[in-house]
Amino acid sequence: NFMLTQPHSVSESPGKTVTISCTRSSGSIASNYVQWYQQRPGSAPTTVIYEDNQRPSGVPDRFSGSIDSSSNSASLTISGLKTEDEADYYCQSYDSSNHDVFGGGTKLTVL
């Protein structure tokens, strides 16, 4: 199996752009889709990116996802940061045995 590694925390100012990385330990990042989930304090997670770079309806286009095979990582970029974006963000993928894998989560502080 593989692991997904995320930074524990990131911080940025309102209006700026932040990027959260998610590095796959083994196997190609491109071999299975990556999803990103947002979890605000005290709430259930919600999906902000699926299938590497697709946004569910209702998610603003300030959120974007990408993958980079050279670094074997996925990234979530949030532009025009708002205080409401302050949350924990988790990346997730799956292996060939239909087992899901979550990253450890990144706490985003907007200050």
Add this chain to the structure above:
Amino acid sequence: EVQLVESGGGLVQPGGSLRLSCAASGFTFSSYWMSWVRQAPGKGLEWVANIKQDGSEKYYVDSVKGRFTISRDNAKNSLYLQMNSLRAEDTAVYYCARKSRGIRNWGQGTLVTVSS
């Protein structure tokens, strides 16, 4: 609108059992893989189990294999998680989720506390 509503959580002693349920609506339940995901207090998300549309394939995280069983009733639009031989480390909020490769929709969760 997709809705997933979990129930069945509560306080249980170590070694005990609990059955979680998830009532689904707003989509064709029988067309989707479904999952259980948990989150221990103050910790990250952990995948627990997946089940195929017709229930013919089931997958589990190693830590619950042989103790937990995922099942579904497509006629009732319901997902279940039977949890036996519960341990303190199973204490968590358990989320029901609709899958399409990744998770598309999440329930609000139900809290399971394993303690004497």
